[in-house]
Amino acid sequence: MKIAVVGTGYVGLVTGTCFAETGNQVTCIDIDQRKVEKLNNGIIPIYEPGLDVLFNRNTAEGRLKFTTQLAEGIEGAEVIFLALPTPPGEDGSADLKYILKVAGDLGQIMKDYAVIVDKSTVPVGTAEKVREYISLAAQVEFDVVSNPEFLREGVAIEDFMKPDRVVIGTQSERAKVIMTKLYAPLVRQGNPIIFMDERSAEMTKYAANSFLAVKISFMNEIANLCEKVGANVDDIRRGIGTDSRIGKRFLFAGIGYGGSCFPKDVQALAKTSQEYAYDFKILKSVMEVNARQKTKLLPVINEHFNGDLKGKTIAVWGLAFKPYTDDIREAPALENIQALLAAGAKVTAYDPEAMENVRQVLGNKITYAHTSYAALDDADALVIMTEWPMFRTPEFGKMELLLKNKVIFDGRNLYELDQMKELGYTYYSIGREA
Numbered sequence: 001m002k003i004a005v006v007g008t009g010y011v012g013l014v015t016g017t018c019f020a021e022t023g024n025q026v027t028c029i030d031i032d033q034r035k036v037e038k039l040n041n042g043i044i045p046i047y048e049p050g051l052d053v054l055f056n057r058n059t060a061e062g063r064l065k066f067t068t069q070l071a072e073g074i075e076g077a078e079v080i081f082l083a084l085p086t087p088p089g090e091d092g093s094a095d096l097k098y099i100l101k102v103a104g105d106l107g108q109i110m111k112d113y114a115v116i117v118d119k120s121t122v123p124v125g126t127a128e129k130v131r132e133y134i135s136l137a138a139q140v141e142f143d144v145v146s147n148p149e150f151l152r153e154g155v156a157i158e159d160f161m162k163p164d165r166v167v168i169g170t171q172s173e174r175a176k177v178i179m180t181k182l183y184a185p186l187v188r189q190g191n192p193i194i195f196m197d198e199r200s201a202e203m204t205k206y207a208a209n210s211f212l213a214v215k216i217s218f219m220n221e222i223a224n225l226c227e228k229v230g231a232n233v234d235d236i237r238r239g240i241g242t243d244s245r246i247g248k249r250f251l252f253a254g255i256g257y258g259g260s261c262f263p264k265d266v267q268a269l270a271k272t273s274q275e276y277a278y279d280f281k282i283l284k285s286v287m288e289v290n291a292r293q294k295t296k297l298l299p300v301i302n303e304h305f306n307g308d309l310k311g312k313t314i315a316v317w318g319l320a321f322k323p324y325t326d327d328i329r330e331a332p333a334l335e336n337i338q339a340l341l342a343a344g345a346k347v348t349a350y351d352p353e354a355m356e357n358v359r360q361v362l363g364n365k366i367t368y369a370h371t372s373y374a375a376l377d378d379a380d381a382l383v384i385m386t387e388w389p390m391f392r393t394p395e396f397g398k399m400e401l402l403l404k405n406k407v408i409f410d411g412r413n414l415y416e417l418d419q420m421k422e423l424g425y426t427y428y429s430i431g432r433e434a
């Protein structure tokens with residue numbers, strides 16, 4: 001099948017590459033000329049494990065192409081994916097200007113029937129708006145389908161190629177047949193394609209992300225209470241996660257969720273509720289809980305140093321919002337580092353992938369270490385912000401020689417309390433006794 005993907009951000013690039021891998025002829029279109037040049041020269045602008053292998057194979061074999069020209073890119077395409085940004089506007093609602101602009105353009109240039117697919121996370125009612133904008137000038141028949149994407153950064157390829165489910169919002173039988181054919185290689189293990197109307201599909205995506213944000217925030221609240229009552233949140237997690245109604249995943253307490261999706265989507269769903277005069281109380285609480293959780297360790301750090309961080313050197317392990325990505329959008333690390341700097345501390349940070357991105361934001365305000373151990377040299381304490389696997393089983397003996405004090409503030413509960421006690425560390429974590 002010939003398909004086009006408009007927008008080569010995270011979702012667009014993964015969608016295009018994976019559909020090329022399943023044998024389709026894919027053209028990705030982006031208005032950013034520099035990005036398209038890079039992609040045409042084999043340079044992938046994001047870090048995503050496994051993407052390079054598929055990208056290289058499919059570009060080399062001619063199934064994956066890039067262009068800045070919309071008309072050229074969609075020529076002959078049976079399916080046109082819209083994977084465009086929907087940044088939050090000032091009021092928190094998703095801004096649809098990019099999507100609607102392309103919809104308007106498509107109406108003018110489409111020469112044959114095509115299925116236009118909303119892949120980005122878009123508010124309820126967007127498919128209808130896209131249809132309206134295309135209709136303004138369209139001379140051919142077309143269908144608009146909502147097909148939200150559920151991939152996670154860091155495991156995007158696996159999530160895309162083996163989705164738990166594929167959600168397709170459309171009432172058009174013609175579009176259903178085409179989408180079923182396109183997704184057939186990804187649902188061979190019996191993972192379902194769930195058909196529904198467009199509005200329900202759009203809502204499903206927000207419901208999924210918001211529910212996961214609720215799950216995490218609920219555990220963060222339990223963790224905070226555990227600290228007060230003297231219980232251990234890791235045991236609670238194991239105790240409740242084994243109940244299949246609750247499930248094991250997304251129950252890890254920490255310093256809050258970040259990234260480009262949960263914060264934006266929870267906010268956008270809250271905004272939608274407001275527009276429909278519905279008081280969605282849980283969403284408001286989730287946003288409040290997460291904002292508080294992100295800087296939860298700051299007062300603990302402050303208190304440990306008797307309110308005086310001036311001149312103290314703090315080592316930070318982990319800058320990305322989660323492991324296996326270089327993405328620092330809404331990353332708790334940034335907010336914490338800025339607060340530490342404002343309190344007069346010096347920060348030496350290490351992250352295996354995200355340091356270049358942080359340098360764009362913080363420049364020389366912090367020191368970037370070449371290795372996790374180099375970050376510890378002469379530091380007064382270590383703060384852990386991201387659970388990269390390499391931080392889980394470090395050489396404690398080596399750390400001891402570098403750190404000035406054996407003090408760790410762990411925002412991701414990487415170590416066992418007994419182990420830390422035995423090693424003689426002053427160890428602060430989340431939802432467990434100090």
Ligand code: UGA
Pocket residue numbers: 121149150151152153154209212216249250251252253254255256257258259260261262321322
């Ligand atoms: C999330 C969803 O998981 C995807 O299904 C969805 O497609 C994507 O958003 C999107 O809308 O595009 P992602 O933002 O890549 O994916 O990352 P997650 O793995 O979901 O993690 C989100 C945040 O939750 C991270 O900050 C992570 O540290 C935090 N988290 C996750 C916890 O604090 N505890 C947990 O138990 C799990």
